Amino acid sequence: MNGYIKAFILILICIWILIPFSSSDPDGLEKVAETLGVEKTESPFLGLMPDYSFLKVENTSNSTVIAGVIGVFLVLGAALVLGKSLTKSVKQ
Numbered sequence: 634m635n636g637y638i639k640a641f642i643l644i645l646i647c648i649w650i651l652i653p654f655s656s657s658d659p660d661g662l663e664k665v666a667e668t669l670g671v672e673k674t675e676s677p678f679l680g681l682m683p684d685y686s687f688l689k690v691e692n693t694s695n696s697t698v699i700a701g702v703i704g705v706f707l708v709l710g711a712a713l714v715l716g717k718s719l720t721k722s723v724k725q
Contacts, residue, residue, distance in 0.1 A: 644705060652701045653694060655685075 644679075682688075682700040690696040 645702060646699045648705060649698055652698045655697070 658689050682703065685704075686693065687695040687699040687703070688696075690699055
């Protein structure tokens with residue numbers, strides 16, 4: 634368990650340092666949509682963290698960091714659950 638805590642703290646530090654350097658330019662899919670003139674339509678569901686921000690926090694920098702931390706750990710958790718379930722089915 635001690636290794637998990639160290640990894641958790643290291644991930645948090647890396648995210649906190651690197652997220653302010655993230656690009657404000659649109660990602661690949663958004664760029665293609667802009668180039669082709671595809672219009673955005675409003676969705677009834679905004680998503681968990683629209684535009685890589687956490688809506689409850691007003692400071693945009695902190696909001697982006699919090700969204701990044703949540704996103705990293707959601708993906709890490711999903712990968713861990715998927716990995717555990719796949720290795721259990723292979724062992725049996």
